Amino acid sequence: MIRTYELSHESKTPLYVQLYEAIRADILSGSLPGGEKLPSKRALAEHLSLSKITIETAYAQLLDEGYLTSRERSGYFVAHMPLLAKAPARHTPETTKAPEIAPQQNAAAELFPFSVWAKLMRSVILDEGQYLLQPVPNGGLLPLRRAIAEELARQRGLVVQPEQILIGAGTEYFYALLAQFLGRGQRFAIEDPCHRTLAQVYSRSGAEVVPVPMDESGIRVAELEASGAQIVHVSPSHQYPTGTVMPIPRRQELLAWMGRGEERFLIEDDYDSEFRFSGLPIPTLQSLDTRGRVIYLNTFSKTIAPALRISYMILPQALLARWRSTMGFYSCAVPSFEQLTLTRFLDGGYFERHVSRMKKHYKARLQGLLALLAQPETARLCTARQAVAGLHFLLEFHTKERGQSLRAALGDAGLSAPLLSEFYLRKSPAEAERCAVVQYSGLTEADFAESLRKLLQTLRPETE
Template sequence: MLTYSFENIGDESLYEHLYRCIRADILAGRLQAGEKLPSKRALARQLGISVITVEGAYGQLVAEGYCQSVPKKGFFVAKLTSLPLRSVPAEKKPAEKSLPQKKYLADFTANSLPPADFPFKTWTHLLRQVMAGQAENLLKRSPGMGILSLRETIAAHLRSFRGLDVSAGQIVIGAGTEYLYGLLVQLLGREKCFGVENPGFDKIRKVYQQHGVRCVPVAMDEQGIIPAELLEKHVDVLHISPSHHFPTGCITPISRRYELLGWASAAEGRYIIEDDYDSEFRLTGRPIPTMMGIDVSGRVIYMNTFSKTLTPTIRISYMVLPEKLVQVFQQQLGFYNCTVSNFEQYTLARFIKDGHFEKHINRMRNCYRKRREALLQAMKDGELFARADIIERGSGLHFLLRFHTEKDDKALQAELEAKGIRMRPLRDYYAGEAEDAAHIFVLNYSGLSADPEVIHLAVARLADCLS
């Protein structure tokens, strides 16, 4: 006799609950293969539910192959010889609640744009215009490399802002740089050895490893990647951020850049992936010229993202391929569809073309400069510089602090977190031993509140942990 409770089933329909209960009994072996189920009317009468409810549950079980319907005989449990019997809870478990994220007074690891700084009004206005004026284009399938108007707009932006003379045909749009890394692995070959900066952004190394390629950390000095290391570790593809390295902030000088270009051109199949992730936010002087701009052998792949300039939730990144790789990309990977929606692509194209992007960058550069000055002034007022040295290169939205303390980095990190201050030690970004990285922490101020009281309180708590 089948007996099930219909109490506390939440939003689940009666037929779906009954279906789950019977399925659980079948998978647990309580209902054997070939066993006949009660008729629809008999089970409805027994459970006090409608015949339609039973009919719906039986119909779903038959559709999924758990039961068989034999004309004029009824419903029978099917043989599940290819599936191991397992215990399945009859009652639906309540939905798992997402754990609340801890709120910090100051999160110096965050690199997202504060909501108040995003141009919601302008973006919404442009999106409405795009939906009203380009409805037909919005519903067309996007080319694999991205819609042409956005790629043309990015090419024009790179020409004026970064001095890169590239065509729209060289640009590939993708939903985040991680997706583009995967495309490059497929394009350049999984047999290649990928080299990444050490220290460096740990996610890059993890992404390459998950794509099944050999990925090795390459040591750095004050000028960036050490060329001799590339030969020692047999690197074929080098991923670097020469204009502003994360997390040390160092800038690769022109002499070292030519050394790396020489390494790339010395053997067939070598390439450099130039990650220009935050070039728009150099707060002093002109932007550092790109490596792709001085590359004459077609060995540099330029990569950038709008996650830093707009928001990480707008998953739009792009890469610029050397001309000799464009046709290879189209032949090997041209079957992929673009992973960014047309709505966002057309809106971003308008946002850049109408001058809103440049205005936004200028405004955010001023905001970040003021935020940085307020933070440094609070550190000076709070006498933090008596307990720490600042290490910065005048570029990007983070700098390093070397603390005058004997405390272990992990212990200090936990103590800071207990006071609502989130920071990561520099040694977290190393693969292997972290020489000379003790007591140095990375301070990213892009997501810091602009409220002077919050800034001063955060600095006071930071100093208190060092006293």
């Protein structure tokens, strides 16, 4: 029997979102057990009097988040999730405001709203006056922290209070502070491969860094357990450089690992989660955390401009007093002028419109690049992987050239793309020697087509 879901055509929530949430609720409650087959898209569309595309979009979101699995010519099935835990409902933060404390790669340049930013800067200078010259509170200005809390509630379903949000000059700044806060000498687990800067900052800050291997779902929890680490740093929404999006079952495994030790913490680096080109944002680990031990990081450098070194960290309520007592002597490194300009950019709706414009731009660019790769001659040479979110994808080559010979050929063809093997802290697998990490935010179709043309002339397919 096909289940019936009560959906409202009058609601402001899209029908596919209503259906997605209804099916997800049944999975989380156990009403839809693991392994159960869902109706076909056509059958459910007819049963609910909905379009097939509505069903397809809802199923795709559930598939992306790991609630469903698909089998070719068999359909969709509920994923087996032995560590099933109900996700908290999404809602906006409470309206009560914390008392204000006395004042103490790469966004495309052509998309940046310079005129709007300049207007907001002028208004801040005119309106704020002497306020701009006063010391900035340790955690940042309260107006910006409020604006970020409201933006996160709207866009990511995160329920946080402004006092939990701390403002800093880039995520590397927070990496160093967290190494001190959680204890120098602590063992920090990080995903392998990863951005080497992450390992360098933690290591230079006194932490013992332990690389933990990944699989297609993200960091391997069994190896994490064996590592002896008490703290793990992950990027579940879009890992760099692999591009892996961590499904819900693996996220639950990570949270269960955290729950097996009182001093275990998860650091969630959500650095370019805004650039997801289909469906809803994947729920954050922070939103699934019921123990209050997930520390959330994000930055405006990817969405606005790299030169705007403003990042933020969300601490669990239980850690706020400890942070103030041990780290409260640090000054906020972001000037109040930049903080207040960004506050008006958020409050005025400019940020939301800017991100929407950038998503359309980058989605179109990615589709254009993938179309070039889909051409028969090029498809014999290489294949795009993990091209579903973020501003980079993997380019896997089916050629006799590997490692440094492939890297040299890419450079000669004008394609600046490091190999995946260069990001491993331990020995890289053989397949990483034939995968390039392509940052496409500044890559035009014309330039990519020319690089592919040169590569076709120089690289030798495996099948020759």
